[in-house]
Amino acid sequence: MRAIDVVGSAIGNSFRSRLRTTLTVLAIFIGAFTLTITNGLGTGINAYITDTVASIGASDVMTVTKVSADAKATGPQEYSPDQITSRAAAGPGSTTVAAITPADLTTIAAIDGVTSVEPSLSVTPDYVTTGTSKKYRLGLGSAVAGVHLQLAAGSQLDQKAAQLQIALPVSFVTPLGFTSSADAIGTTVQIGVSNPAGTVNVLNATVVAVSEASLGSSGNATANTALTQALYDASTSGLSTAQKESYSEAVVRFDPSSTDAQVTALKDHLTSAGFTGQTVADEIGTFKSVIDAIVLVLNAFAVIALLAASFGIVNTLLMSVQERTREIGLMKAMGMGAGRIFGLFSIEAAFIGFLGSAIGAGIAMIVGSVVSTALSGALFANLPGLTLIAFTPVSIITIILIVMAIAFLAGTLPAWRAARQDPIESLRYE
Amino acid sequence: MSHPILAAYDLKKSYGRGQNRFDALKGVTLEIFAGESVAIVGKSGSGKSTLMHLLALLDKPSTGTVQLGGSDTATLRGKRLNETRNKTFGFVFQQFFLTPGASVLENVVLPLKIAGVGSRGRKQRGHAALERLELDDKARSKANALSGGQKQRAVIARALVNDPRIIFADEPTGNLDSATGAIVEDILFGLNRDQGITLIIVTHDEDLAERCDRRIYIRDGLVVSEEARVAA
Ligand SMILES: Nc1ncnc2c1ncn2[C@@H]1O[C@H](COP(=O)(O)OP(=O)(O)OP(=O)(O)O)[C@@H](O)[C@H]1O
Ligand SMILES: [Mg+2]
Numbered sequence: 246m247r248a249i250d251v252v253g254s255a256i257g258n259s260f261r262s263r264l265r266t267t268l269t270v271l272a273i274f275i276g277a278f279t280l281t282i283t284n285g286l287g288t289g290i291n292a293y294i295t296d297t298v299a300s301i302g303a304s305d306v307m308t309v310t311k312v313s314a315d316a317k318a319t320g321p322q323e324y325s326p327d328q329i330t331s332r333a334a335a336g337p338g339s340t341t342v343a344a345i346t347p348a349d350l351t352t353i354a355a356i357d358g359v360t361s362v363e364p365s366l367s368v369t370p371d372y373v374t375t376g377t378s379k380k381y382r383l384g385l386g387s388a389v390a391g392v393h394l395q396l397a398a399g400s401q402l403d404q405k406a407a408q409l410q411i412a413l414p415v416s417f418v419t420p421l422g423f424t425s426s427a428d429a430i431g432t433t434v435q436i437g438v439s440n441p442a443g444t445v446n447v448l449n450a451t452v453v454a455v456s457e458a459s460l461g462s463s464g465n466a467t468a469n470t471a472l473t474q475a476l477y478d479a480s481t482s483g484l485s486t487a488q489k490e491s492y493s494e495a496v497v498r499f500d501p502s503s504t505d506a507q508v509t510a511l512k513d514h515l516t517s518a519g520f521t522g523q524t525v526a527d528e529i530g531t532f533k534s535v536i537d538a539i540v541l542v543l544n545a546f547a548v549i550a551l552l553a554a555s556f557g558i559v560n561t562l563l564m565s566v567q568e569r570t571r572e573i574g575l576m577k578a579m580g581m582g583a584g585r586i587f588g589l590f591s592i593e594a595a596f597i598g599f600l601g602s603a604i605g606a607g608i609a610m611i612v613g614s615v616v617s618t619a620l621s622g623a624l625f626a627n628l629p630g631l632t633l634i635a636f637t638p639v640s641i642i643t644i645i646l647i648v649m650a651i652a653f654l655a656g657t658l659p660a661w662r663a664a665r666q667d668p669i670e671s672l673r674y675e
Numbered sequence: 676m677s678h679p680i681l682a683a684y685d686l687k688k689s690y691g692r693g694q695n696r697f698d699a700l701k702g703v704t705l706e707i708f709a710g711e712s713v714a715i716v717g718k719s720g721s722g723k724s725t726l727m728h729l730l731a732l733l734d735k736p737s738t739g740t741v742q743l744g745g746s747d748t749a750t751l752r753g754k755r756l757n758e759t760r761n762k763t764f765g766f767v768f769q770q771f772f773l774t775p776g777a778s779v780l781e782n783v784v785l786p787l788k789i790a791g792v793g794s795r796g797r798k799q800r801g802h803a804a805l806e807r808l809e810l811d812d813k814a815r816s817k818a819n820a821l822s823g824g825q826k827q828r829a830v831i832a833r834a835l836v837n838d839p840r841i842i843f844a845d846e847p848t849g850n851l852d853s854a855t856g857a858i859v860e861d862i863l864f865g866l867n868r869d870q871g872i873t874l875i876i877v878t879h880d881e882d883l884a885e886r887c888d889r890r891i892y893i894r895d896g897l898v899v900s901e902e903a904r905v906a907a
Contacts, residue, residue, distance in 0.1 A: 246788055246790075247788075247793075250788050250791075574772075576785065576789060578760070579789050580757040580759075669728050669734055672768060
């Protein structure tokens with residue numbers, strides 16, 4: 246028998262007892278549907294996190310802090326005038342780190358694997374206004390070089406430009422009196438920043454972008470290098486050089502093509518020099534692995550559903566082998582090899598698996614898209630860019646193939662039974 | 676005379692072992708020549724079907740040899756055995772063994788499908804076989820929509836679709852009333868006469884046996900007598 250005829254007959258046979266096949270397909274459908282949805286959740290959320298990583302910082306950037314000499318000691322720590330309470334530090338409470346001085350920057354720059362190092366200037370401006378609008382308090386996101394913003398309008402900040410550029414969050418558009426995000430682009434806003442003496446300096450910055458709110462930019466504006474520097478200078482005016490040039494963090498750039506091992510090596514080098522390096526991926530990675538773990542658990546449930554369904558396949562096919570005993574015997578008598586008989590039944594199983602998984606995945610994709618569209622308009626309206634359930638062709642094909650493989654395995658028992666049937670026994674008259 | 680097309684030498688077949696051992700065939704020797712029609716006759720349980728299964732290479736004898744076209748078949752195995760059966764033999768069983776849901780044509784071309792004939796060739800040869808049995812107008816009908824006689828004709832069409840040299844028929848008319856049975860007999864003997872297909876009929880119907888060139892009587896696993904047709 247030709248292979249194509251084996252496949253054709255197998256498919257034809259699966260339609261012979263429609264009700265039974267339908268019920269089995271339904272069982273697989275449930276498993277495949279669940280698997281597709283849970284995978285889609287994982288894909289959607291992780292894709293969102295990945296996008297957010299790009300909006301938080303470039304992948305070739307590491308935030309470096311200096312380990313305070315007595316950081317390891319427990320109990321009250323002795324005060325040192327060098328210490329800075331890091332404002333950028335995440336998590337509950339703030340971490341006390343030692344200030345990074347120009348000498349430290351030189352040390353860091355010399356470390357193997359560091360392409361460049363810049364101090365991370367942290368500035369807290371007082372307000373922003375268009376001049377005619379009210380003054381609004383303004384948070385400024387740390388201006389990490391290589392930042393990619395998710396834009397509602399405009400273009401990315403030019404970090405090399407001498408022009409003072411700012412990206413405003415979309416929530417500022419209406420309060421500042423712009424009619425739309427696009428309307429804000431190209432206008433000049435005034436930013437007030439006060440120095441330690443209490444004098445407020447006003448700087449003019451050009452709005453080049455309006456950024457969408459996301460996990461990364463949580464309602465903060467973002468400044469380009471020139472504006473950050475100008476704001477920093479304004480906010481530190483009147484301080485001594487030593488005070489000015491003491492930073493809580495530095496930003497290290499490394500070769501973007503570095504492998505994970507190389508990044509780890511770089512971190513180790515930093516650690517032995519008394520610093521701590523953290524990439525954006527480190528910060529976001531924990532979050533991602535939590536999502537992955539949840540998806541894995543959900544997938545496990547889906548796979549359990551599939552395993553249950555595969556017993557349905559075994560049952561269905563055992564019944565049809567039973568029913569078709571005569572036919573199998575006849576085919577064997579007429580010279581059909583055992584291998585082909587095996588193929589006939591196992592392919593039928595795989596086909597049932599294919600039907601269930603293709604329909605399951607298809608409907609899951611429709612349902613998933615509808616649900617995530619509905620949710621992103623309602624529940625997740627403040628997280629634009631989040632597609633809760635996303636599908637990639639690769640994962641859909643993988644799911645279908647996995648289900649088909651499970652179905653095929655389930656089919657091997659009945660198929661093996663059919664294959665080793667004795668034609669004489671099968672044809673014996675009753 | 677030339678080589679027999681099919682021959683059995685001292686065939687023994689026993690089922691079970693030890694206490695439960697049962698000798699179904701106790702040393703059968705026979706030779707069947709191309710173009711002959713042979714009836715294997717005997718009471719129920721005498722070993723007719725067992726003998727037919729051995730001759731049709733569906734089973735292996737405990738001892739003894741079956742020769743097909745002069746060569747021993749004991750060495751045939753796996754693919755070659757399947758191919759030999761597919762190309763050489765056609766089967767008509769007491770029951771029809773038609774797949775009820777499939778069309779008559781699909782049922783008839785099953786041996787061709789197994790042989791690996793392409794779908795166009797199958798269709799053509801299937802229709803040709805059905806035409807010979809005047810069943811072509813039923814080609815598209817479902818097999819279970821046929822009458823008993825039509826079913827048996829479809830089965831015969833299936834048996835000869837692959838141009839076999841030998842057709843085995845185990846109680847071919849056992850399931851039919853005498854009128855349709857006679858028609859089916861006519862068809863089988865017509866094939867034997869017109870196309871020289873060797874016919875081996877297992878039966879306990881004396882009338883059917885009478886129409887064969889030769890009758891081999893079996894009792895308790897042994898050939899008790901052979902007789903050729905008395906020239907009319
Ligand atoms: N698989 C088997 N195991 C044990 N005994 C068997 C087996 N097959 C056949 N026999 C025995 O061998 C003997 C011959 O059986 P066989 O089927 O050849 O008889 P038969 O002549 O075809 O009878 P009938 O005319 O009723 O079909 C019987 O006694 C039967 O019980
Ligand atoms: Mg019998």
